[in-house]
Amino acid sequence: MCDAIFMGRLTAGATHEMQNILATIRESAGLMEDLLALGGEGFAHAERFKKGLGVLSEQVERGMALSEQLNYCAHAPEPSPTGAEVNEAMRSLVGLYRREAARQRVALVLAPGRSGLRTELRALETMALVGQALDLALPLLPRNGQLMLSVEEHGGLAVVRLDGPSYEALRSLPGHAGLERAAKACHAGLCAGPGGQGVALSLPKPVA
Known part of the structure; x- marks a missing residue:
């Protein structure tokens, strides 16, 4: 590091x-x-x-x-005593990932979200984890489709959601096991989004 x-x-x-x-x-x-x-x-x-x-x-x-x-x-690799601000990390990730999404004819959009949500992860770890989920989801979307990324709060945790293809379709990909390992290493939760669509990543709270 x-x-x-x-x-x-x-x-x-x-x-x-x-x-x-x-x-x-x-x-x-x-x-x-x-x-x-x-x-x-x-x-x-x-x-x-x-x-x-x-x-x-x-x-x-x-x-x-x-x-x-x-x-x-x-x-982003630098540790922060207060943890990474999740919306800031996602703004930078989406801004730099749009070209990759455009190559696959997909519009990558960051929904307006609540600011101030933090995680104990460094910004680099947060971006890398969500980036892995994006890499899985983008090839499954139809051309001229849209992938919406949002930051929400559930149970006091910052949750990053990707409203994309069905979670079952994502789980069938070889790369899903790598995403599971990465989430476990970061102490982050990984599950399907609402209605079984997309991915929800629950990020660990900052250390009090």
Whole structure:
């Protein structure tokens, strides 16, 4: 784990630099938009220029979001005295997993959930456990389908739910045994979601 923490620190520094670069691009694009608004009436390609700046701004915001998620992941191996905040971990996981889901023509969505729910697991352990469940569920979904992930509270525990294929279908996969072992190693509960659909992972409470 020392290796993961060391690499995380290097990655955190790199993501901060990426954010600084993107912030400079954002400011420069904003300045160009202002200058165009002030004196662009005689510019023959003003509309195309505005459109290009709009696309640039959108991509900068996308890059900022990705760098923030990477920065969170960089700190994910580090232990926290209060435990990992589950919604924060899931936001980063879903943000970075969307590309994998899109490759399988599935929309991965994080439902609005209750903030402040914590687990004794490190953020890395929480993300890795849910990531295993995602790896099982995604190939079973139809193309152009949707996989909804949500964070809820049941009996004082943070519960991560994947509303996807039936639990019986998931249990029939060879990888399900690995998910069971991972959940047991993390002292997390693993069961079917409501109506036998999807997966529910009950995460252990932080140590008081």
